[in-house]
Amino acid sequence: xxxxxxxxxxxxxxxxxxxxxxxxxxxxxxxxxxxxxxxxxxxxxxxxxxxxxxxxxxxxxxxxxxxxxxxxxxxxxxxxxxxxxxxxxxxxxxxxxxxxxxxxxxxxxxxxxxxxxxxxxxxxxxxxxxxxxxxxxxxxxxxxxxxxxxxxxxxxxxxxxxxxxxxxxxxxxxxxxxxxxxxxxxxxxxxxxxxxxxxxxxxxxxxxxxxxxxxxxxxxxxxxxxxxxxxxxxxxx
Numbered sequence: 001x002x003x004x005x006x007x008x009x010x011x012x013x014x015x016x017x018x019x020x021x022x023x024x025x026x027x028x029x030x031x032x033x034x035x036x037x038x039x040x041x042x043x044x045x046x047x048x049x050x051x052x053x054x055x056x057x058x059x060x061x062x063x064x065x066x067x068x069x070x071x072x073x074x075x076x077x078x079x080x081x082x083x084x085x086x087x088x089x090x091x092x093x094x095x096x097x098x099x100x101x102x103x104x105x106x107x108x109x110x111x112x113x114x115x116x117x118x119x120x121x122x123x124x125x126x127x128x129x130x131x132x133x134x135x136x137x138x139x140x141x142x143x144x145x146x147x148x149x150x151x152x153x154x155x156x157x158x159x160x161x162x163x164x165x166x167x168x169x170x171x172x173x174x175x176x177x178x179x180x181x182x183x184x185x186x187x188x189x190x191x192x193x194x195x196x197x198x199x200x201x202x203x204x205x206x207x208x209x210x211x212x213x214x215x216x217x218x219x220x221x222x223x224x225x226x227x228x229x230x231x232x233x234x235x236x237x
Contacts, residue, residue: 003033007040013101020104027105097236103204106233110165110193112136114158127153135162140169157186161194168201177201192218192225199230208237 006023009015015023026033097105115132131146147163150156160183167176180198184191195214202211215237218230 003036007033007037010037010097010101011040013098015101015104024104028108099203099206099208102233102236103200106229107168107200109169110162110197112162114162114190128156128159131159131162135166138169140166144170144172157183157188158190160186161190161197164194164201165197168197168204173201173205177205196226196230199233203233203237212237 003026006015006019006026009019010023027037112132112135115128117129117132117136127146128150131143131150134140134143134146144163144166147159147166151159151163160179164176164179164183167173167179177198180194180201183194184198195218199211199214199218202208202214212234215230215234218224219227219234221227224230
């Protein structure tokens with residue numbers, strides 16, 4: 001797949017589902033591609049600033065060259081309105097990526113670091129093991145149900161984290177928000193990871209206020225989980 005076309009469609013928020021998959025793969029594996037994406041993103045912002053300044057100058061020129069008498073006529077306001085509308089159009093053309101695009105860029109499925117799975121030919125009867133096997137197999141609908149059942153049996157708080165991720169993977173963003181919020185009340189070793197994914201869930205749900213609040217917390221200390229990514233994401237919002 002043409003990398004230049006991928007980047008162009010990303011900048012224009014026009015990636016197809018197939019292109020999104022390839023884009024995410026390259027963002028994880030291709031350092032040159034990552035650098036080019038960063039360059040094109042900065043260039044887009046620079047173009048917006050340049051165009052905005054140019055349109056602002058046009059509006060000021062209309063004001064300078066129009067007499068006070070003309071400013072009271074409809075023609076002056078029509079001309080000024082055209083410039084404003086052009087400015088708005090430029091804003092939408094060069095604005096930051098959509099919340100969905102940002103979510104796709106920063107979201108990665110959380111790996112299982114809590115419960116190593118030892119597979120065998122025996123039938124697995126333990127609900128917790130079944131949950132993690134379903135999670136590893138990307139059967140997230142089954143996984144979220146099993147994590148819920150396992151939590152009811154054990155009160156092991158980390159199960160709520162993986163249930164929340166399973167809900168994100170299944171597209172149940174409101175449910176994921178509630179699950180991750182509940183998980184964070186336990187303040188276990190997955191707390192910062194949970195905060196990062198909750199911020200992304202808020203982003204996907206267009207709740208930028210709560211997303212920014214969490215991201216600001218993650219950027220308070222350079223040792224925090226996803227510190228760099230949180231800073232980058234905040235700059236995009």
